[in-house]
Amino acid sequence: xxxxxxxxxxxxxxxxxxxxxxxxxxxxxxxxxxxxxxxxxxxxxxxxxxxxxxxxxxxxxxxxxxxxxxxxxxxxxxxxxxxxxxxxxxxxxxxxxxxxxxxxxxxxxxxxxxxxxxxxxxxxxxxxxxxxxxxxxxxxxxxxxxxxxxxxxxxxxxxxxxxxxxxxxxxxxxxxxxxxxxxxxxxxxxxxxxxxxxxxxxxxxxxxxxxxxxxxxxxxxxxxxxxxxxxxxxxxxxxxxxxxxxxxxxxxxxxxxxxxxxxxxxxxxxxxxxxxxxxxxxxxxxxxxxxxxxxxxxxxxxxxxxxxxxxxxxxxxxxxxxxxxxxxxxxxxxxxxxxxxxxx
Numbered sequence: 250x251x252x253x254x255x256x257x258x259x260x261x262x263x264x265x266x267x268x269x270x271x272x273x274x275x276x277x278x279x280x281x282x283x284x285x286x287x288x289x290x291x292x293x294x295x296x297x298x299x300x301x302x303x304x305x306x307x308x309x310x311x312x313x314x315x316x317x318x319x320x321x322x323x324x325x326x327x328x329x330x331x332x333x334x335x336x337x338x339x340x341x342x343x344x345x346x347x348x349x350x351x352x353x354x355x356x357x358x359x360x361x362x363x364x365x366x367x368x369x370x371x372x373x374x375x376x377x378x379x380x381x382x383x384x385x386x387x388x389x390x391x392x393x394x395x396x397x398x399x400x401x402x403x404x405x406x407x408x409x410x411x412x413x414x415x416x417x418x419x420x421x422x423x424x425x426x427x428x429x430x431x432x433x434x435x436x437x438x439x440x441x442x443x444x445x446x447x448x449x450x451x452x453x454x455x456x457x458x459x460x461x462x463x464x465x466x467x468x469x470x471x472x473x474x475x476x477x478x479x480x481x482x483x484x485x486x487x488x489x490x491x492x493x494x495x496x497x498x499x500x501x502x503x504x505x506x507x508x509x510x511x512x513x514x515x516x517x518x519x520x521x522x523x524x525x526x527x528x529x530x531x532x533x534x535x536x537x538x539x540x541x542x543x544x545x546x547x548x549x550x551x552x553x554x555x556x557x558x559x560x561x562x563x564x565x566x567x568x569x570x571x572x573x574x575x576x577x578x579x580x581x582x583x584x585x586x587x588x589x590x591x592x593x
Contacts, residue, residue: 254286255297256322256326257282257284258278258284258291258295258298259303259304259315259319259322259323260323260326261273261278261281261282261284262278262295262304262313262314262319263315263319263323265277265278265281266314266315266571267572270496271312272311272312272313273312273313274311274312274313275288275291275292277312278291279291298319302316302318303315303316303318303319303322304316317537317538317570320536320548320570320574323574324535324578327574327575327578330531330575330579330582333579333583337365337583341365341584341587342587344357345357345358345588345591350404351403351404351406354404354588354591355372355374355484358564358588359485359486359487359564360487361584362486362487362566362581363486363487363490365580365584366487366566366576366577366581367487367490367493368490368566368567368577369485369486369488369491369567369568370485370486370487370564370565370566371483371485371515371551371564371565371566371567372483372484372563373481373482373483373484373515373516373519373563373564375401375403375404375561375562380402380403380441380442380561381401381402381403381439381440381441381442381559382399382400382401382402382437382438382445383400383402383438383439384400384434384438385397385398385399385400385430385433386398386400387426387429387433389418389422389426390410391418392416392418393412393413393415393416394410394411394412394413395410395417395426395467396408396410396411397409397410397411397471401442402559402561402592403562404591404592409470409471411466411467411469411470413466414462414463425463432452432455432456433449433452433467436448436449436452437449445471446472449468449471450468450472452464453465453468481512481516483512483515483519487566488509490568491505491568494569497546497569497571498546498569499546504542504544505543505544505547505567507543508543508544509567511541514541514544518551518563518565519553519565530552531550531551531552531578531581532549532550532551532552532565533548533549533550533551533578534549544567546570547567547568547570548567548570548572550566550578551563551565551566551581552564552565552581552582552585553585554585554589555589555592564581564584564585564588565581566580566581
């Protein structure tokens with residue numbers, strides 16, 4: 250008996266169960282798939298798969314359904330993720346091209362993923378620990394006021410208006426701001442966000458005494474922006490899709506909803522992506538592989554996205570273990586690559 254044939258039978262069972270949500274019997278396999286063997290052989294293969302813990306009989310049904318282990322073998326045996334069609338890729342580009350800032354990118358991405366997969370979509374804001382400073386800009390906007398702009402490599406832009414005790418719109422004032430701007434960028438450019446505040450705090454002491462209050466006001470404004478950036482967030486969309494597949498949760502979807510409300514659970518999931526050498530790798534956790542008990546009836550398909558060579562956040566979808574894994578994996582990978590391109 251061929252292991253390849255058993256895998257073919259397992260693939261057929263997974264595909265049929267995902268499509269119909271009904272336990273799959275040997276007769277149905279023969280009718281729907283060209284397996285090239287007898288009904289008795291199919292029954293023997295199904296018995297072997299059941300002994301291996303890859304399929305199981307729900308209640309007294311004559312059919313079989315995949316187990317978590319069966320889905321795992323199915324996913325691991327995918328030789329490649331089928332690419333999205335050119336029309337699907339064009340639709341992704343059109344949907345996301347209207348984003349004007351990072352908030353738009355996150356909002357549009359999470360809604361797009363929910364629409365493409367009909368699952369719960371999740372997008373992590375770029376993580377503090379993996380964000381870097383791209384540029385600090387200082388702009389005089391009238392006598393007694395300066396706009397302080399903090400730009401991160403992840404696309405986040407923070408602005409603060411700082412009241413000052415002098416007119417910096419003059420030639421001398423703009424020259425002074427240019428000097429301070431250059432010092433700030435020399436200290437902070439391409440530095441991890443978590444290290445920047447300490448560098449800024451020492452800066453005023455190196456400045457001419459008559460300008461130290463101005464520099465302190467600017468540094469305080471930047472420090473305030475850095476504090477706000479420290480909040481780690483995950484944005485969700487498509488939670489109502491769980492109701493569409495309510496039958497896939499034997500008791501209730503309550504534990505799943507509770508887990509989704511605990512963003513720390515989702516942040517831990519995405520943080521595990523940071524160690525991946527390739528940010529476009531797809532991670533699939535199935536059923537009881539999920540550490541949180543509330544997600545034991547779900548699967549999570551996720552990927553990292555990045556700016557340049559850095560993985561800065563994660564995105565993915567969550568749904569029942571009975572999901573179309575190849576299509577879902579393709580959608581998550583395509584969207585992650587597109588978002589990375591936008592940030593890069």
